[in-house]
Amino acid sequence: MPVILATDLIVYFLAGSIVYFAIATRKEGILSSAWRELKRNRLAMASLAILLAYAGVALLDSVRYRDPVVEDNGRVARAADGSVIYSAQALSLLDRAVEGLRTNTEKTYSAPFASTLYSKESVELPDGTIKRDYPPLKHPRSHWLGTDKVGNDVLYTALKGVRTGIVIGAGTTIVIIPFAIFFGVFAGYYGGFIDDIVQYIYTTLASIPGVLLIVAFMLLFGSSGYQGGLISRSEIYLKFFVPNDRLFWLCLILGITSWTDLCRLIRGETLKLRELEYVQASRAFGISKPGIIYRHIVPNVMHLVLITFVLQFSGLVLAEAILSYIGIGVGPEMGSWGNMINTARLELSRDPVVWWNLFGAFLFMLALVLPANIFGDAVRDALDPRLRFR
Amino acid sequence: MPDIVIEIKGLKTWFKTPKGVSKAVDGVSFSIPKGGTFALVGESGCGKSVTALSIIQLIPEPAGYIAGGNIILNNRDIVPLSEREKRDIRGNNISMIFQEPMTSLNPVFTVGDQIVETIMLHQGKSGAEAKAAAIEMFEKVGLPDPAGIFYEYPHRLSGGMRQRVMIAIALACRPDLLIADEPTTALDVTIQDQIIKLIKELQAEMGTAVLLITHNLALVYQNAETVGVMYAGKMAELAPAKALFRDPMHPYTVKLLRSIPGQEKRGKALDTIRGTVPPATSYPAGCHFSGRCPREMEGCAAIEPPLAERAPGHFAACHLHDPEFMAKPWSKPLRHEPDAMPPLSVPHDKRERLLEVKNLKTHYPVRKGLLKRVVGHVKAVDGIDLVVRKGSTLALVGESGCGKTTAGKSIIQLIRPTSGEIVFKGRELTRVKESELKPVRSLMQIIFQDPYSSLNPRLTIKDTIEEGVRALKTGLDKKGRLDKVTEVLERVGLTADMMWRYPHEFSGGQRQRIGIARALAVDPEFIVCDEAVSALDVSVQAQILNLLKSIQRDFGLSFLFITHDLAVVEYIADEVAVMYAGKIVERGTTEEIFSNPRHDYTKKLLSAIPRLDPGLVSAWKLPDHKPGR
Structure with missing residues (x-):
């Protein structure tokens, strides 16, 4: 029985747009010439490959279904009314693909590629004597990034964090961009009363401390939401579609609190653009204001959107870490890099230091944010006709 | 020394x-x-x-x-x-x-x-x-x-x-x-x-x-003792100022001097230089001016002319003045452009009034305080009267900040004026609603100063030119629009295949041509040229002025030429209106204004411009191709 979370829709939307752009580059037009330009940039293509791999992992992790409960006699368990009983856990395709990583747990911490646990315990030797030593692992040398305090594979947790990171980055941006472009362009182009209202809104929003607003919002909406782990927790169990997903509320509030910067940038750029002569020339043709905005203003502010998106992406992943730390971010059972960093706080202060949780999160974040920056830059250049044909 | x-x-x-x-x-x-x-x-x-x-x-x-x-x-x-x-x-x-x-x-x-x-x-x-x-x-x-x-x-x-x-x-x-x-x-x-x-x-x-x-060559004539004319990284000619202006030796210098607009050149085309300056990474091996020179010889592109003294103190880097080179077989002329400029004037027949501006005022409110109350007005245009006749050019001159650009934009209703009347082809425009202006929009167009900001960098030339056609000529289908774009591009001296390119691929002069093509595409009768040639180099400016004049002649267009450059006014305008601090201080035909200015401000303006001696101007000739001994 499939289960769809509200945040899955964000991932599907992202996957859909990737497919759309892939098809659009096949047709003649600005996208196809930009794609030809991009293909010449090997660094950008390598970055794209990494980004697609991330998107693929996120997509695999967003398709999930619940298995029927199988009784000991091999038959599918049924309720009294004859309906099939499903397991409380909805495993994603990713969970199923890396079954080994998920289930090969140890007792507690073990270093990457180690064959023993990280701390000494009393081990009973075959001859019956008890010795203080590092006990051997159940799955020696199979944990590439070690295991955490409860013995879960860190690589698996980091992989699970991919979806969270992508959802936070993409989901928040999906909230930000329409707000920012719409309000910014209209405020800048129409000016006057509309400008006053928009400025009033974003000044007000920006004057409320962001964290407080996020905390209040999450306590109102997010606290009862699905936090990862068992699907039948709290009141949401047995639903096919889960709208009350904590991560979704997090994206929403992060978007609401962070569209103002981009909006302000776009408004300023629009103020400049509307006085430019090609806009005046269009007005002399009697073209309507929405027409001018669509043809002349929006394409010329897109570079700001792209740059802000790429710069904000890493900031959003970090924001997730901070919010998880104060307990209103992603639930502890939903793997996230924020949670990994958060646990690393204590692990780094113990002796000997447990570094692989932090390292794992760092590695995965770097490998997402760096290609995103490089690729974003390359896309901006490729879309700018001024920089082509040099 | x-x-x-x-x-x-x-x-x-x-x-x-x-x-x-x-x-x-x-x-x-x-x-x-x-x-x-x-x-x-x-x-x-x-x-x-x-x-x-x-x-x-x-x-x-x-x-x-x-x-x-x-x-x-x-x-x-x-x-x-x-x-x-x-x-x-x-x-x-x-x-x-x-x-x-x-x-x-x-x-x-x-x-x-x-x-x-x-x-x-x-x-x-x-x-x-x-x-x-x-x-x-x-x-x-x-x-x-x-x-x-x-x-x-x-x-x-x-x-x-x-x-x-x-x-x-x-x-x-x-x-x-x-x-x-x-x-x-x-x-x-x-x-x-x-x-x-x-x-x-x-x-x-x-x-x-x-x-x-x-x-500014006139400035040089009056203020310098020695002049060096540079072209493509090299000194083309170096001479005492008086000698250079009396007897320019290098074809480039002659061409440059003759492309300056002025009263003496009225009724004739301005001289232009073919092609464009080669990029500094790929100059010709010989004379850098070869390929564009009106007197190019077979050896010019390969042999570099030295900067040699051809008259006392007068140096020129051109083979034409080198008897030794001229005696060689490679001095055969490759190109020989005529020395006289073709006539280019607009017939004077029907000159009825096309546009009349009466007591036009455009005031900007000054707002202050929290509630943005209007505390005063900037009187950018404060009651001006103008008449533009069919097929003629009215120049609106004045210094920066005098309100001439605002006046131009108010006339074509890009800025709605505060009060006054604008009668265009018998129709009053200031009180017409924006939506009802559409039929008039195609008849009144504008060409801008800055060739870099006047084209949207993200649209192809075809899209840019087609925009107006699409909005105002709704009768045309896709093919009709494409034909129109081709037609205007060719009219302004570009080729049809250029329509698929983006603005950054063009030089300043070409962009200005595209701006003109965009305005022409909707078949206007009246065009406001807002400092349309001020940002261009002299030789490019000459090409654009020639183009504007020829389209005026061919289509019977009327221009309102907004400029601060009086040499251009002297060359192109039929009538002049001098604007100062939002008001017109003097109006008249170009001849009247320039020969007999009445208002103090006009007098001051005219005395301030550096001028070349008209006697010199008519004597500028390209050097002849004299085969050596």
């Missing part, structure tokens, strides 16, 4: 670019005596400014470097000096004033601070002494209330006053050489004149040598 202050010998300043070495300055030599003025003229991109920056040793490193040659200042070569020694020279021995007085002063310091900094650094004076010296300098450059201005911030001063401050700073240490890079280009005509006079006065008093860089 008086003392030579600076001598430049075979200067080569090159830049490393991804496309190869760009030879911005490729072997330039000249010298300036004490108290002398040397003018470096040429079109943009010919290497004038790079030469100046090389002399003051401010080449943007490491991309740019001096690849060869010497710069000898007071008998000392300054090229090999260390950065520390060069710093001592800058501001002390050589100083520079720039084109833009708005950006060459730091807005967060008072002008006093900025001049004292220079004086203390180079002359080792104490603060109080430096201040006294600064105030003395301010007095010298004719600033009112020098002691008070010492404490002013740059934004409180007008453009002309800022340029005076810049001159004061530049001359504070009594440099041996003052480099003036387009010192008056950004200023109004009347102020231009004052600034040039001021530089001349101070030069006479201090004995400073001046390197004047400009593209």
Whole structure:
């Protein structure tokens, strides 16, 4: 029985747009010439490959279904009314693909590629004597990034964090961009009363401390939401579609609190653009204001959107870490890099230091944010006709 | 021979670019005596400014470097000096004033601070002494209330006053050489004149040598002793100013001089140069002007002409003046363009009124405070009357800020005027609703000044031109629109296949042509040319003026020509209206205004423009192709 979370829709939307752009580059037009330009940039293509791999992992992790409960006699368990009983856990395709990583747990911490646990315990030797030593692992040398305090594979947790990171980055941006472009362009182009209202809104929003607003919002909406782990927790169990997903509320509030910067940038750029002569020339043709905005203003502010998106992406992943730390971010059972960093706080202060949780999160974040920056830059250049044909 | 202050010998300043070495300055030599003025003229991109920056040793490193040659200042070569020694020279021995007085002063310091900094650094004076010296300098450059201005911030001063401050700073240490890079280009005509006079006065008093860089040839004629004409990184001609203007030898110089608009050239086309300046990375091996020269010979592209003395003190780098070359078989002419310019005038028959402006006022409200209450009005246009006749050109002249651009935009309803009447083809426009203006929109168009911001960088030329057709000529289908775009592109001298390109692939002149094509595409009858040729080089400006005149002749268009350039007005306009502080102070035919100005402001304006002697202008001829002995 499939289960769809509200945040899955964000991932599907992202996957859909990737497919759309892939098809659009096949047709003649600005996208196809930009794609030809991009293909010449090997660094950008390598970055794209990494980004697609991330998107693929996120997509695999967003398709999930619940298995029927199988009784000991091999038959599918049924309720009294004859309906099939499903397991409380909805495993994603990713969970199923890396079954080994998920289930090969140890007792507690073990270093990457180690064959023993990280701390000494009393081990009973075959001859019956008890010795203080590092006990051997159940799955020696199979944990590439070690295991955490409860013995879960860190690589698996980091992989699970991919979806969270992508959802936070993409989901928040999906909230930000329409707000920012719409309000910014209209405020800048129409000016006057509309400008006053928009400025009033974003000044007000920006004057409320962001964290407080996020905390209040999450306590109102997010606290009862699905936090990862068992699907039948709290009141949401047995639903096919889960709208009350904590991560979704997090994206929403992060978007609401962070569209103002981009909006302000776009408004300023629009103020400049509307006085430019090609806009005046269009007005002399009697073209309507929405027409001018669509043809002349929006394409010329897109570079700001792209740059802000790429710069904000890493900031959003970090924001997730901070919010998880104060307990209103992603639930502890939903793997996230924020949670990994958060646990690393204590692990780094113990002796000997447990570094692989932090390292794992760092590695995965770097490998997402760096290609995103490089690729974003390359896309901006490729879309700018001024920089082509040099 | 008086003392030579600076001598430049075979200067080569090159830049490393991804496309190869760009030879911005490729072997330039000249010298300036004490108290002398040397003018470096040429079109943009010919290497004038790079030469100046090389002399003051401010080449943007490491991309740019001096690849060869010497710069000898007071008998000392300054090229090999260390950065520390060069710093001592800058501001002390050589100083520079720039084109833009708005950006060459730091807005967060008072002008006093900025001049004292220079004086203390180079002359080792104490603060109080430096201040006294600064105030003395301010007095010298004719600033009112020098002691008070010492404490002013740059934004409180007008453009002309800022340029005076810049001159004061530049001359504070009594440099041996003052480099003036387009010192008056950004200023109004009347102020231009004052600034040039001021530089001349101070030069006479201090004995400073001046390197004047400009593209204004009339200014050069009146103010320089020696002139160097640069083309594509090389000196094409070097001569005493009077000799150069009496008898220009290099075909480029002749072409350049003849492309300047003016009263003498009315009714005829302006001279233009074919093609464009080659990129600095790929100059021809021989004469850099080959390929564009109206007198090119077979050997020109391969053999480099030396800059040789052809008359006393008059140097020209052209094979035409070299008897030895002319005797060789490769002196056979490759191209021989006619020397006389074809006539280009607009017939005078039907001249009924097309547009009438009565008491037009455009006021901008000034808002203040929390509730944005209107506390006053800026009266940008304050009651003007104009008449534009069919098939004729009305020039609206005036200095920056007088409201001429606002007037133009108000007339074509880009800005809705506050009051007054605009009657276009018998229809009153000011009270018509925006949505009902559409039929009139196609009849009134506008061409802008800046060829860079007048085209959307993200649209192809086809999309740009098609935009108006799509909006205003709704009867046309896709094919019809494409035909229209092709037609106008070809009319303005571009080819149809260019429509698929983006604006950045075109030069300034080509972009201006595209702007004209965009306006033409909707079949207008009246076009406002808002400083349409002011941002262009003389030779490109000549092409555009020729184009505008020929489309006026062919389509019977009327122009409202908004400009501050009186030479252009003299050449193109039938009638002139002089605007000052939002009002028209004088109206009349071009002849009346220029021969008999009545209003004081018009008189001041006309006396301020540097002029060439009409006798000289008619004598400019391309050198003949005389086969050698």
